[in-house]
Amino acid sequence: MEWRDRATDLPPPKSAACLTGAPGRSDTLPGALLLSPRFRRFLSYYRPYTRILTTDLLCAVFVAGITVLLPLLAGDLTRQVLNAGAEDVRPRLAWTGGLMVGLVALYALCNAYVDFHGHLMGARMEADLRRDLFAHLQRLNFGFYDRQRTGALMSRLTNDLFDVSELYHHGPEDLTIALVKGIGVFAILSSIDLRLTLLVFAFLPIMAAFALYSSRRMNAALSLSRERVGSVNTQVEDTLSGIRVVQSFTGEATEQARFDHENRRFVESRRAGYRSEAVFSQGMTAFTQLMSVAVIVGGGLAIAGNSLRPDGLVTFLLCLGVLVDPVNRFVNIARLYGEGATGFARFLEIMEVTPEIADAPDALEIGRARGEIEFRDVSFRYGPESEAVLEGLNLQIRPGEFVALVGPSGVGKTTLCALIPRFYDVQAGAVMLDGHDVRTLSLASLRAQIGMVQQEVYLFAGTVAQNIEYGRPGASREEVVDAAKRAGAHDFISALPQGYDTEIGQRGVRLSGGQRQRLSIARVFLKDPPVLIFDEATSALDNESERAVQSALEGWIGQRTLLVIAHRLSTVRHAQRILVLTEAGLSEQGTHEELMARGGVYARLHGLQLSL
Template sequence: MKPKSGFSRVLPYYHRYRAQLILNLTLVAVLNSCVTLIPLLTRQLFNFNPQHWDLYIAWLAALAAAIAGMVFCSHRTIRTGSQLGAHMETDMRRDLFAHLQRLGFSYYDRTKTGHLMARISNDLSTLSSTLHQLPADLLSSILSLGGALAVMFWMNWQLALVALLPLPAAVWLGIRSKHRFKQHSHRIREEIGQINTNVENAVMGIREVQSFANEQLQMAGFEVINRRFCEAKCDFAETIARYAAFMIGFMRVHGVLLAVAGSLMYVFSGLSMADLLAFVMYARFMLAPIERMVNFSEQYAQGVAALERFSDILNIEPEINENENAVAPEQVVGRLEFEGVSFAYAQTGSPVLQDINLVINPGSIVALVGESGAGKTSLASLVPRFYDVSAGRITLDGVDIRELPLHWLRRQIGVVQQSPFLFDDSIRNNIAFGRPDAGEKEIIEATRQANLLDFIDSLPDGLDTIVGERGVMLSGGQRQRISLARVFLKNPRILIFDEATSALDNESEQRVQDAINRLFKGRTTLIIAHRLSTVKHADLTCALRNGHIIESGTHQELLAAQGYFHRLHHQGAL
């Protein structure tokens, strides 16, 4: 599919709210009609004939009606435009968030969280303001400029030509400045993303910062980024200031030029005072689009930059594609097979796994061991298709996992991370994340299976206790057991378990281990192992080195072989 860019990306949002857009533009048209009538009606009042009071009152009433219409339409235009922008922003943020949910791990491996936060919050807010104002401002500018010029030429074409003379210079400057505004806006948005990333890292790592007494180091790093942002803003301000100064000077010169030409015509050509007054008013309306351009230029530049970044993300195709003809099997036995599997991360291109051949029988426990960087986590990440193989294939019950529905496949697999992630929510909702439609009894049963019930009963708010950001209010053992309860509730046929390397106190260790042993029963289990006790109970242990399985067998068989596994064992790596 051809990537969309520019305004072709946002046209569907305009179409979705076309009724509100049409109403907004209709109000803009009526508003400009009222504005165009006001100088004409004022001119008629200046041409007052004392013998026709009834006509004077009629003109006065018409002027009052035009002013009232202008006030009413101004209110409605602002309200409908703001509502249009709010709806478009809501939909764009939803679509962007939904797209981010579909992107694979590779995208997040190379993208900073702070930049994404800037895109989904600041950028969309700026973009929506630009999008809802742009059609109204464009139509208003065309109508006010066109209406003013039409009446001015009708009244006095010579003076109208004088009013038109400086306009090409203003248009030329606006076009010339557009590219410069865009560059500055891109730079500012990038610096905002860097600030967000820096703040996020500092807040998430505040315990490390304070424990190492590195507050000044963090402050120094932040000051550099903050100063760059300040410089970007100042450079943009300088460009805007030059543009605004020229435009303001242009408007003043334009007014003086029109006043001089008008006064000469008044003296020598018989131009009436009423016509001159109307001309001055229309000249002001003619300059309104230029004044609007000055005030809107910075926001427009930022909006265009935000639109490009919004389009850039939506144009990224998910790396994990689903087969349109995929059919979910009626039942899962749980037999996994790796057939000549090789894998390389897109960022580096260097092979991480090479020619992996492995069979994991239903209900068996397979442990992966090896030094850091051997490929254990990469191998496990291929099963739920967090990444796709570069060569070979992985089958589940004889079917290539790429031929299975992606959502269905991941529902069959439970993943327990080495450092479990908990949402800043209640214990109940963190556990229910494993299966959102689960009932109260099922959640309680999952807590019992994970050895959490006594702990939850001791809390004043029980399951409704808020765990804090990333579970900061809980101990390491409690966080692990909540993550286990989440998987118990999901009840998958296949389990991927990245064993925690951090030590717990004896009681917590025993509770966690009991829950883990219970979780392993009857499930096809792939363990990234770090402890000897885990390897001893595995049905098969595979030793990885530099992306290859160099040894496999039971614990005793591998020790007896006196090979790589034996060396790891005696070095204390297990």
């Protein structure tokens, strides 16, 4: 059975709604990166590590220089042995041998520095990239995440940035070593026999062309593989996040089939990569062997013609091994550049997304709000092609008023509340808080005024207390306990093995749905904002807990502005004003008694619930 790919990566435009390039790829790869302003940004991540980088490259020069000097010294030793007697050569052999041992020791020290500090520098730069990307992701608005999959974004935070760090670390080192070795070997060999040197170096352009061709094929396969592994991550995240639903519906076979489909697509993408790598590896091996054959044959002819001494041939053969290393390093640089530039371009794709919702340049900071909310001719839709959710809505909520929103599903109740903290921006009209258009307020100060409890609760891995303290970091244990009591959560928390210090697992999986809901309510009670929004927040509570929460809310009437979305009308009958939303907009408003007497939509909804 074939399954369609459910993973969606980043869409095309360069905004929170869309990004450049095809899913999982970039149109600015990799050659264009060197010619673009992005390259300056790439280099900017070296700035905090300039001293380490300088020392690292200096050590790389020593490593390459010593590698070139050792064959030269070996050739010199051979010449001494051939041209001098045993007694005469011993002091010179001892001196040269000691020098070579010293160089080997220096080589080991420099190589150790390059290996350790270079890798550590790369890891730190990867951490810097990940820090910046994570911070930027937190600034992107709900609309961005409505269109993305967590698995695909996780792939960018992990796999892509590891490839970038490899380029940061190995790129300069390999380039330095390759240049020093290549130039040094050419200088040494040309001083011995220029014609044989030119014969050897004639192989290099062919090897380079072959390597670049193979590198392009490997990079294309790698890009596809990276896209496919993002799809695998997305599938795994999707299934494991919903494992309770999977098992309750015995959907294991379905999920396994979907995973197997994505896994097969990943393996197919790797097949092309491994084929390219095999062709490259064996091709380079064949070129190296051909170079050795050419040196042996050419060197033998040169010795026969008395234009080359045997010690020169020894130096040639030893240097040949050194010469292959720069070629391999240049190829490795091409590979690292392909992978790293791809990863960095994908990193920039997200970093260059401008949040659709951000602070205005002259955004206002407000203190504690009074809680007056007004919708002025508000219209909103989720996308250009979507139907309008709200159209020309006008509504005013007084400070401290308890307002309930009721109506059928899908008429915009949750959307209306999401517009107040600017989780989305209106397309027309304005949402006002204390007479200020919310778009003129800083997001931090605006959202500090608002506490939301949603039907879909999210708790973080950690303890009960830590999840409640999220409402106000630094709150005392007494304040945490008081908030839990007002949310009707204290009794069940006290019964947990470690009480408030009990670990609740990722997303609070060790708690029941009602317990998770009560913790989320306690969290917003601890925040104590002037505006409280409850979106079906008591639907998962038992009657006793619901009454405790309602009592706490009613105690805040006049002190906090309360907006409560409810399908269960019995929970909002004591609201000071009930707003009835339908597909036609705001159809009715009034108290429970007024709306029942009117006999309209609310009365019919109430009657339907009583009949169930």
